[in-house]
Amino acid sequence: MAIASLGAVVLDCPDPRALAAFYARVLGGSVEGEGDWLDLKVPGGPTLAFQAAPGHVPPRWPAPEHSQQFHLDVTVEDLDTAEKEVLALGAKPLDTEDRSRTFRVYADPAGHPFCLCAC
Missing domain, CATH: 3.10.180.10 (2,3-Dihydroxybiphenyl 1,2-Dioxygenase, domain 1)
Structure with missing residues (x-):
């Protein structure tokens, strides 16, 4: 319970x-x-x-000496399309170079990390 x-x-x-x-x-x-x-x-x-x-003070990613505290995983149909849209809204790429992965890491406009994850 x-x-x-x-x-x-x-x-x-x-x-x-x-x-x-x-x-x-x-x-x-x-x-x-x-x-x-x-x-x-x-x-x-x-x-x-x-x-x-x-x-x-926004978390730093990745930085072992500064905890990211938490992050949101957001599931999307198409990573490339979703990436263009979140960047247009003000997100900043943090870890997006490896295009073979099923996720990409961004910071929202206040600096919180979040991941776009392929369904």
């Missing part, structure tokens, strides 16, 4: 509205709330929340 259920995955960031808009374009869903806390209600998935953190 579980003690709890997952309510949301929360990302600290300097601008919750901008980061929520980025992930809404990547994942779909609707952004709810205002101010220092916003929720992205993702169809068929958990809520992704964004909390204002004025002193936010």
